[in-house]
Amino acid sequence: MKPIILYGSSLSLYTGRPRSYFIKAGLDYREVTPVTQRFSDTIVPLAGGRRGVPTIETEEGEVIRDGVAIIDHYEKKRSNDFSPSTPKQLALSLLFDVIGAEGILRPAMHYRWNFPEQNASFLQFHFESMTPRGPKRAEHAEQVANAMRAACAGFGAVPETFALVEDLYVELMERLNTHFSRVPYFFGGKPSIGDFGMIAPFFGHLGRDPMPLSMMQRETVRLFRWVERMNRPEPDVGEFEVQDGEYLGEDEIPDSLVEVVKQIAIDFVPETTAAANCINQWLEQQGDGVAGKEVLRGVGIAQFTVRGVSISALAQPFRFYLLKRVQDYYAQLDSADQLAVLELFTQCNMQEVLATTLTRAIGRHENLEVWQ
Numbered sequence: 001m002k003p004i005i006l007y008g009s010s011l012s013l014y015t016g017r018p019r020s021y022f023i024k025a026g027l028d029y030r031e032v033t034p035v036t037q038r039f040s041d042t043i044v045p046l047a048g049g050r051r052g053v054p055t056i057e058t059e060e061g062e063v064i065r066d067g068v069a070i071i072d073h074y075e076k077k078r079s080n081d082f083s084p085s086t087p088k089q090l091a092l093s094l095l096f097d098v099i100g101a102e103g104i105l106r107p108a109m110h111y112r113w114n115f116p117e118q119n120a121s122f123l124q125f126h127f128e129s130m131t132p133r134g135p136k137r138a139e140h141a142e143q144v145a146n147a148m149r150a151a152c153a154g155f156g157a158v159p160e161t162f163a164l165v166e167d168l169y170v171e172l173m174e175r176l177n178t179h180f181s182r183v184p185y186f187f188g189g190k191p192s193i194g195d196f197g198m199i200a201p202f203f204g205h206l207g208r209d210p211m212p213l214s215m216m217q218r219e220t221v222r223l224f225r226w227v228e229r230m231n232r233p234e235p236d237v238g239e240f241e242v243q244d245g246e247y248l249g250e251d252e253i254p255d256s257l258v259e260v261v262k263q264i265a266i267d268f269v270p271e272t273t274a275a276a277n278c279i280n281q282w283l284e285q286q287g288d289g290v291a292g293k294e295v296l297r298g299v300g301i302a303q304f305t306v307r308g309v310s311i312s313a314l315a316q317p318f319r320f321y322l323l324k325r326v327q328d329y330y331a332q333l334d335s336a337d338q339l340a341v342l343e344l345f346t347q348c349n350m351q352e353v354l355a356t357t358l359t360r361a362i363g364r365h366e367n368l369e370v371w372q
């Protein structure tokens with residue numbers, strides 16, 4: 001059987017999600033930087049025309065673009081092995097998948113782009129490696145890097161918000177550190193869909209770029225160990241007394257995990273509400289003409305306030321594409337399980353996101369997200 005080809009890069013946030021999944025699932029894969037002729041000529045046209053990573057060629061030669069779709073493909077094949085089977089754990093695991101995709105972008109981008117003294121040469125090397133070879137390679141790499149630097153501000157990390165972004169991140173690191181000193185993964189002895197979602201910002205950016213990596217190693221070794229563990233094929237749980245490789249029994253959600261989610265809710269909830277309002281207004285202006293069209297990365301600017309600081313951030317429909325999976329899961333539970341999940345989300349200050357929706361759903365067509 002041919003290995004899976006994973007087009008991606010160590011530097012790329014979103015590649016971290018399927019890479020970790022392949023490692024933990026023991027799947028044979030090769031990571032290839034997306035600069036080959038084959039990528040441009042054969043893969044990109046089958047990936048909706050987008051040069052985005054992660055994109056894979058499966059063992060059978062199928063092309064799949066998007067980390068979430070890639071994991072869905074293998075979870076289906078592997079009987080949902082990395083999805084907890086109990087309601088609270090599964091609902092929270094799906095929520096962490098949303099948070100990993102969009103809820104940690106501000107600190108991830110801030111600690112990458114706003115510390116040039118520590119990060120600049122590291123980033124320059126990687127951006128060049130990801131750019132197709134040619135006479136103007138360095139120039140092209142710089143253009144892409146500049147676009148990403150601008151995206152950092154677009155996600156709301158600007159001088160007026162730096163102190164807030166740093167405070168929230170340090171508090172989150174501390175809470176994650178406490179949680180990972182009790183259990184090796186979010187829900188016990190085995191990684192979940194939520195772990196794979198969260199490793200995206202925590203490996204590619206926060207657990208690898210020189211500035212945030214050194215901070216994590218110095219201040220929160222247990223969090224650092226989770227990042228390391230997520231990229232190793234063996235369980236790598238030597239420091240824990242319980243090494244059963246199982247999710248916690250009886251749908252347990254440890255208090256330390258509730259503290260993590262409460263911390264994330266501080267900006268995730270107001271941002272989700274503001275982004276939904278912004279995208280819904282935009283949808284109203286578009287009318288039915290938008291049906292079948294590709295969903296763009298951002299469709300406006302969401303404005304919200306956290307601890308008295310005003311934040312403007314790109315309103316991204318992808319957040320709601322993933323959030324709908326949490327909401328759909330919740331909707332089909334029986335009433336006792338719904339109550340248990342609602343109580344948990346309320347305890348975490350996340351209850352609002354169970355009901356924050358877009359007025360038009362998002363589907364997938366030929367490897368692109370499209371408005372339905």
Ligand SMILES: N[C@@H](CCC(=O)N[C@@H](CS)C(=O)NCC(=O)O)C(=O)O
Pocket residue numbers: 012013014015050051052053054065066067068101318
């Ligand atoms: N929804 C996608 C997002 C992937 C993404 O934004 N990847 C970045 C690099 S980390 C990229 O290639 N962007 C260009 C594009 O997607 O066309 C996923 O979860 O895989």
